[in-house]
Amino acid sequence: MKKDYKRWKTNHYLRGLKKIGIQDPHHTTISGKEIKELYTPHDLKDFDYEKDLSYPGEYPYTRGIHPTMYHGRLWTMRQFSGFGSAEDTNQRYKYLLKQGQTGLSVAFHLPTLMGVDSDHPLAIGEIGKCGVAIDSLADMEILFDGIPLDKITTSMTINPPAAVLWAMYIAVAEKQGVSPKVISGTIQNDILKEYIAQKTFVFPPEPSMKLIVDTFEYGSQKVPRWNTISISGYHIREAGSTAVQELAFTLRDGIEYVEWALKRGLNIDDFAPRLSFFFNSHNDFFEEIAKFRAARRIWAKTMRERFRAKNKRSWLLRFHTQTSGVSLMAQQPSNNVVRVAIQALAAVLGGTQSLHTNSLDETYALPSEEAVTIALRTQQIIAHESGVVNTIDPLGGSYFIEKLTNEMQEQAEDYIKKIDDMGGMVKAIEMGFPQKEIIDSSYEYQKALEKKEKTVVGVNAFQSEHEPISILEIDKEVADKQLDRLKEVKKSRNNVKVKTSLTDLKKAAQNDENLMPFLLACVKQYATLGEIMDTLEEVYGKYQEPVTY
Amino acid sequence: MAESKIRVLVAKPGLDGHDRGAKVICRALRDAGFEVIYTGLRRTPEEIVSSAIQEDVDVIGLSILSGAHNVLFPKIMDLLKDQGGSEIKVIAGGIIPENDISDLKKMGIAEVFLPGASTQKIVEWINKNIK
Numbered sequence: 001m002k003k004d005y006k007r008w009k010t011n012h013y014l015r016g017l018k019k020i021g022i023q024d025p026h027h028t029t030i031s032g033k034e035i036k037e038l039y040t041p042h043d044l045k046d047f048d049y050e051k052d053l054s055y056p057g058e059y060p061y062t063r064g065i066h067p068t069m070y071h072g073r074l075w076t077m078r079q080f081s082g083f084g085s086a087e088d089t090n091q092r093y094k095y096l097l098k099q100g101q102t103g104l105s106v107a108f109h110l111p112t113l114m115g116v117d118s119d120h121p122l123a124i125g126e127i128g129k130c131g132v133a134i135d136s137l138a139d140m141e142i143l144f145d146g147i148p149l150d151k152i153t154t155s156m157t158i159n160p161p162a163a164v165l166w167a168m169y170i171a172v173a174e175k176q177g178v179s180p181k182v183i184s185g186t187i188q189n190d191i192l193k194e195y196i197a198q199k200t201f202v203f204p205p206e207p208s209m210k211l212i213v214d215t216f217e218y219g220s221q222k223v224p225r226w227n228t229i230s231i232s233g234y235h236i237r238e239a240g241s242t243a244v245q246e247l248a249f250t251l252r253d254g255i256e257y258v259e260w261a262l263k264r265g266l267n268i269d270d271f272a273p274r275l276s277f278f279f280n281s282h283n284d285f286f287e288e289i290a291k292f293r294a295a296r297r298i299w300a301k302t303m304r305e306r307f308r309a310k311n312k313r314s315w316l317l318r319f320h321t322q323t324s325g326v327s328l329m330a331q332q333p334s335n336n337v338v339r340v341a342i343q344a345l346a347a348v349l350g351g352t353q354s355l356h357t358n359s360l361d362e363t364y365a366l367p368s369e370e371a372v373t374i375a376l377r378t379q380q381i382i383a384h385e386s387g388v389v390n391t392i393d394p395l396g397g398s399y400f401i402e403k404l405t406n407e408m409q410e411q412a413e414d415y416i417k418k419i420d421d422m423g424g425m426v427k428a429i430e431m432g433f434p435q436k437e438i439i440d441s442s443y444e445y446q447k448a449l450e451k452k453e454k455t456v457v458g459v460n461a462f463q464s465e466h467e468p469i470s471i472l473e474i475d476k477e478v479a480d481k482q483l484d485r486l487k488e489v490k491k492s493r494n495n496v497k498v499k500t501s502l503t504d505l506k507k508a509a510q511n512d513e514n515l516m517p518f519l520l521a522c523v524k525q526y527a528t529l530g531e532i533m534d535t536l537e538e539v540y541g542k543y544q545e546p547v548t549y
Numbered sequence: 550m551a552e553s554k555i556r557v558l559v560a561k562p563g564l565d566g567h568d569r570g571a572k573v574i575c576r577a578l579r580d581a582g583f584e585v586i587y588t589g590l591r592r593t594p595e596e597i598v599s600s601a602i603q604e605d606v607d608v609i610g611l612s613i614l615s616g617a618h619n620v621l622f623p624k625i626m627d628l629l630k631d632q633g634g635s636e637i638k639v640i641a642g643g644i645i646p647e648n649d650i651s652d653l654k655k656m657g658i659a660e661v662f663l664p665g666a667s668t669q670k671i672v673e674w675i676n677k678n679i680k
Contacts (some may be wrong), residue, residue, distance in 0.1 A: 016601070099613075105640075110563075122564055123564070125617030129615060130565065130615055194566075199568060239568075330665050365616065366616075439573075443573055451666060473648055
């Protein structure tokens, strides 16, 4: 076999290339990973179907976490969405649900993401721009008005203030008469990737990790259908990492959360089934599919062997995918529809549980209704027209895909080992390790782009002019209206009770109690997000990032 | 005597933490031989202008992806004028709608680089416009 391969390569492949003047055939993925001209059984010498792949829904879950996969239920089509006021976004949600979207995903504006109110000096110019403005329970009630929280699942992209926004969601559900036992959804709640990549941080690592473990503990007891974390590689990749770095840092983050929860004394099988993941789907089709498959296999092995989880549900890596934002180009924006379709297809072939497809206009602004509809239709075309859902893991057994899956697993495990040796991810972050790896990778990629070693259509090749596209503009009155509502809330609530609830919260933080019940008490009194976060900051302090490049 | 290096302040106004672009540009400008100072994240217009003047820079590069440019950029330009920094050339990049560019240029932003612009183009622009 090996001899035959050599014969073919020398006599036919290389000779053929030479004839047309190609001396050095050299192919790499977008992450710079070398790819061979052909894969054969020789690349899978020790391949063992039962051990390496097994069946869908069976350990190590390489082929998928459910025995039925998309035959039982398609992935959830979940467009990340939020802009302007709670009223504006509520309208968009109702529109998306009417168009066949099957889950909600809340994009908050930056002040909410940072845990400050709309009247904070840092909020100037930001109100309603990058997402929806939420200052208190009053806004949250409007956001979900007329949307039955017992029927719909909601994902909330929120990190340092995740526990507070989750408390608001639980409170809205209760007002609708829906028990916390019934509601389902996800809070992102992943602070480690914030220090590593997205940089939306407030408190230092230690208290941040404590708050996250609080949500694990509270969720497992009171909100059992909620995913209390979405351990995210998305932002790591967007910040410029390679596919392997995304895979490795994300899974090592997952390990870190598990270790901190175990240190609290939680039982692995009580919280691990509610851990969920979130990956990027970038341009390199096969590399992405291999990444998703490797992720499932590494996580299953880690949970079973490293943490001795007994419940099979603890072994499952369930994940959401979003197509890659940085891969979108401002030049010839219509081309972005094609990029998104290819990336979405990779996510589906990789066995994702839910998917967000980006809109073509997102290098300019938040998506217009027309653009987001095309993005949703892209998923529907993949689901209903392409035929890729007819069989489970259609690429399983491909020499190339299996080899690539193995290699990504090995390289990710090397990184995980390295971070273990540093003393864990919090330590590695304090040493600046993942941050530096990511900057290095992103700069290498930029250089490759500028040397035209990598081609981006419409940008460094095949350029042409395009007409300006129409984009979503945020109503200028949104900011004033939001500030008025905030004032009104502060006036009409019982300020004595607000003060008491905040004092209780502070004491609980000082005494290291689980803060969830105290946060619920605060939000129900209409304490604002900013007031709650300020109270916690008095106890926990603020994270200062070292400025480097 | 060696000619003194062109000094560039790369600044991140706005609340977003997207610093990939800013950091790549810092490295590219450094590799092109400029003196680069990076502010770090979430700097107010006051902080940016005072660093620029203190560091005696020739260029300020503003990177913003939050959508707050129409509010924050005019403040920066006004403060520069007030504090005697009108000579400093200000360039910008990030998520900026094409329709906003002409207004930004009217208020004195010298150039706006959209996503996909090469770092080489930015280096060339600086070399051409800073004497």
